[in-house]
Amino acid sequence: MNEEFGQKTSITNETGEFEMTQYDVFPGIRLIYKDAHISKCVIRHESDPDIYVIDHCREGRIEYVRKSEIYYLTAGDLSISKRDDIGPEQYFPQNHYHGVTIEIDLNSAPECLSCFLDDVDVRPENVISKYCRSGDCFIARSDQSIEHIFSELYSVPDSIKQGYFKVKILELLLFLSGMDRKSEQENRRSFSKSQVGLAKAMCDYLTENMDTRVTLDELTEVFHMSGTQLKTIFKGVYGISIYSYIRTQKMKSAAKLLRSTDETVLEIAGRYGYENGSKFAKAFRDTMGMSPSEFRYVSDDVAAGLIEG
Secondary structure: OOOOOOOEEEEOOOOOOOEEEEEEEEEEEEEEEEEEEOOOOOOOOOOOOEEEEEOOOOOOOEEEEEEEEEEEOOOOOEEEEHHHHOEEEOOOOOOOOOEEEEEEEEEOOOOOOOOOOOOOOOHHHHHHHHHHHHHHOOOOOOOHHHHHHHHHOOOOOOOHHHHHHHHHHHHHHHHHHHHHOOOOOHHHHOOOOOOOHHHHHHHHHHHHOOOOOHHHHHHHHHHHHOOOHHHHHHHHOOOOOOHHHHHHHHHHHHHHHHHHHOOOHHHHHHOOOOOOOHHHHHHHHHHHHHHHHHHHHOHHHHHHHHHOO
């Protein structure tokens, strides 16, 4: 394999790290692996109305702002859209995302990728036209057929990547050529900018008050909205309930203290509003997969993986 086949780019800021590995598979068609342990970053590209992107989320959650609507991809979801419609700011509500992007430049991509195969007609322009007519953005939520197409892309030996990516992109475009897009509107599940802004404001409030017990009644008073509405909007943006978010963030913050201080487990529990050590230990195990005492002595690599995951 050509050693220059894959090109890596990393972005690091105060919220974490984002890495992209890009492969030019066909003229005008590239495959990009995206791995994020970051809250937000900026990815700039030259404007080109003829470049489209197929995104698949393997793990985590990613936000896309498109004109007046905001939508989210979560594990297993697929979207197809014009690259210029996706703004340069990338936001990851769970600080965690792994997925692949396939960029197709209709001006330079081959007209036909499969003309040498009998009974196979794969034309990138036809696929894009099917799903993005009139500038639409298409979203398909996770199902077994989509998972089957993408799963093998996440474990490819280096020795066969260059040829294998060609086969997989051909397979993907053939699959999309025959997929039914009738449930498109149901799959969008978009949110307004005001709804997303409210969810992020709640997130900031919860983060600033990590050492206290924030109740739903308190949130309704602060944000002047019913508890039901707050819960619905928050879960729509972050993919988890308010309670689960609070507990996860507290346990990950506690995990960092376990690794960086000599404070006792009970002292750390008290920092996050747990007067009962056994309740703290249960919450910690449910989130991190082991007890606080066990976590304190695992290897640095294991600890980092659990905190970032």
